[in-house]
Amino acid sequence: MSTITIYHNPGCGTSRNVLAMIRQTGAEPEVIEYLKVPPSREELADLIRRAGLTVRQVLRRKGTPYAELGLDDPKWTDDDLLNFMMAHPVLINRPIVVTPRGVTLCRPSDVVLDLLPDLPHADFDKEEGAPFLVDEPIPATDSGLVAALTAAGLPVEDLTNGEGRFFAYQTLGGTPAGYGGYLSLGSDILVRSITVPETMRGKGVGRNLVTLLLRRAWEEGHQRAWLLTTSAGGFFEKAGFKPVARDQAPATVLATPQAQGLCPSTATLLSRTITV
Incomplete structure (x- = not known):
């Protein structure tokens, strides 16, 4: 049986x-x-x-x-x-x-x-061609995360406070697939620190990484995701986010270091409901 x-x-x-x-x-x-x-x-x-x-x-x-x-x-x-x-x-x-x-x-x-107790040790792709991803919780100060964000020109100044949940992603075969994280803001989250290695881009990895990150937030009871970006608005809109005027954001989002100055005032604010 x-x-x-x-x-x-x-x-x-x-x-x-x-x-x-x-x-x-x-x-x-x-x-x-x-x-x-x-x-x-x-x-x-x-x-x-x-x-x-x-x-x-x-x-x-x-x-x-x-x-x-x-x-x-x-x-x-x-x-x-x-x-x-x-x-x-x-x-x-x-x-x-x-x-x-x-x-x-x-x-x-x-x-x-x-x-599943016994995972394969070789990459395995989904029907759409993207590999299955394993996510591992890491501290905000993880050296690999800091290095990847620095190389991508993303904020790292506030990582020393240790706040937020962060994950490292890899394929079943052990190939690094990127990083991602979020700040918990009551029923909301602020998505941050999304980065995918150049060698893994164009394979659906980024989309799946964001979906898996939102799932982890959903498991904790969060209902809406927000983010600020200067250059990846198109990518996030394909992932279900929509632009929102800053005066429509909750105070908790506007009080984050990202909204207070880590991200430039020209950064686009986007949001979406977290569903599975």
């Missing part, structure tokens, strides 16, 4: 990537195509509980009747939302993976690596 179960939608690229990664480790999971065979209401509630998520966090919006049903309305209780998911299984976000290490909604697909 398999020790890994994936609640899978074969029409979803993220779900296919997760399944391929599981099989790359040599495991053959139990594959449940939940649109054909939905979990029971009790099973779904238990999966959500074990994943440490709320029912609302597991609702899928894109390509579903979410808006038509008015599910943004806070009047709906968890019981109500579970009833909607039973009536419309497409509202269940995917893929949900169960292993002896726990239960996780694996979006982005790189998150499945948290659940």
